[in-house]
Amino acid sequence: MFKKKLGADWASLVTGLGLGLTVALQIETTTREDWASVYAILTSISRSFALIGTYLALVGLVLVARVPWIESSVGHDRLVTWHRKLGPYSLFLIGFHVLFVAIGYAGLEQIPTIIEIWRMVTRFPWMLPAFVGFIFMMAAGITSYKKARARMSYETWWTVHLYTYLAIALSFMHQVLTGPMFIGHPLNRFFWNVLYLAVAATLITWRFAIPVIRSLRLGLKVEQVIKEGPGVFSIIMKGRNVDSLGAQGGQFFGWRFLTKGHWFISHPYSLSAAPTKKYLRVTVKDLGDHSGSVTFIKPETRVFLEGPYGAFTAGRASKGHVTLIGGGVGITPIRAIMEEFPPNVEVDVIFRASKKEDLVLKEELDYLAEERGARVHYLIGPRSEHPMDAKYIMRIVPTFRDSDVYICGPTPLVDAVREAARNVGIPKNRFHDEAFAFHGE
Ligand SMILES: Cc1cc2nc3c(=O)[nH]c(=O)nc-3n(C[C@H](O)[C@H](O)[C@H](O)COP(=O)(O)OP(=O)(O)OC[C@H]3O[C@@H](n4cnc5c(N)ncnc54)[C@H](O)[C@@H]3O)c2cc1C
Secondary structure, X not given: OHHHHHHHHHHHHHHHHHHHHHHHHHHHHOOHHHHOOHHHXXXXXXXXXXXXXXXXXXXXXXXXXXXXXXXXXXXXXXXXXXXXXXXXXXXXXXXXXXXXXXXXXXXXXXXOHHHHHHHHHHHOOOHHHHHHHHHHHHHHHHXXXXXXXXXXXXXXXXXXXXXXXXXXXHHHHHHHHHOOXXXXXXXXXXXXXXXHHHHHHHHXXXXXXXXXXXXXXXXXXXXXXXXXXXXXXXXXXEOOOHHHHOOOOOOEEXXXXXXXXXXXXXXXXXXOOOOXXXXXXXXXXXXXXXXXXXXXXXXOOXXXXXXXXXXXXXXXXXOOEEEEEEEHHHHHHHHHHHOOXXXXXXXXXXXXXXXXXXXXXXXXXXXXHHHHOOEEEEEEOOXXXXXXXXXXXXXXXXXXXXXXXXXXXXXXXXXXXXXXXXXXXXXXXXXXXXXXOOOOO
């Protein structure tokens, strides 16, 4: 735990240091002329906005670059949340940069702003690609707003979002060739080059090279697709030395099944059984185009994976008793993690479902419970019957207050249990949740 915290501390320190150096680029190269008129000041401010906005955009990319030690220190869903929160800041800063620099230059040259924009885009080196990049970035920003996003499919949003990588790359040359903080300042340019290269290398390594190499090495293929319940299917995959992934029950991977409709975008699914030397298994509920068509995936289909991700693991527990709560298909990581607590840890499992048919993997849960002397409590029916507040949970698991709580399920269930845990004084570091949507979605 200490090591993990240290990892996050180092990451924050390096990020803060980078931000300081980025601001210093502007401060160190500011001259008296930059303050000579309102338009000069506006232009100068616009450059600071560009530097900080770009730096934050690069940090945003690193947050979702799947760097293992950052992933295990912070947790994937929290990183995605930070990425989403940071996005608007860099978009606004870069947007204001474009606006201010155009108004500033137009004022200095006494011409209309729109003509100044045209002049800049057509005459300044690498300004056209940067402008195209700016449009891509804005498109990604606009489509990420909740209301806009709700109107489009995940695939469309994801494809538009992908263009931000191109946008950030396209803006690079105009920065170093036209930015006064870089012209005639080789050290500044060196820092900026290293920053861009480091981010590019991180992305290429962790988002592309490692997953591809790993997937090829494992030779993972679908062995069987099994129906577990209404609209719920397990996919069993077999490969070579699967245990070399070091995956743990409770973690998830991004999966691509190399068949029509499943190869382009990776979908996150948690392991629904602890991994073995040769096998991995996920259990998927039909909630849309991808999850609904896993039933058509044929045996022998090749599988590419990214991961393992997530900090929803047995090693996080600090108490001798754990309360594991799964809602609906959220039982899948609970089922997997159940196998991983040492025998001296007492385990209570609560499986919350609306209907009896939704109790997927029930036989396995009962078998595991018997094996290790755990208790499984099935709570079936509407919310009014199972309020999941502190009093109700304590009736089912009297030692709830003294346990580590693991929960995976729909947001209202997670929120109710979080509230219950807070009310009985369970500290945040003993509350472990995995959402089947990234936080804030
Ligand atoms: C960490 C994590 C673990 C998960 N584990 C499981 C599991 O074990 N079993 C299970 O049944 N479901 C799991 N899910 C949910 C599952 O990923 C989605 O239900 C599935 O991707 C929906 O895709 P779709 O095309 O079928 O549905 P759509 O109707 O296209 O999407 C429904 C919603 O799912 C989300 N989504 C869609 N595609 C993706 C994607 N590629 N990446 C991230 N989110 C996406 C979006 O919020 C979207 O609004 C998990 C989700 C997360 C974030």
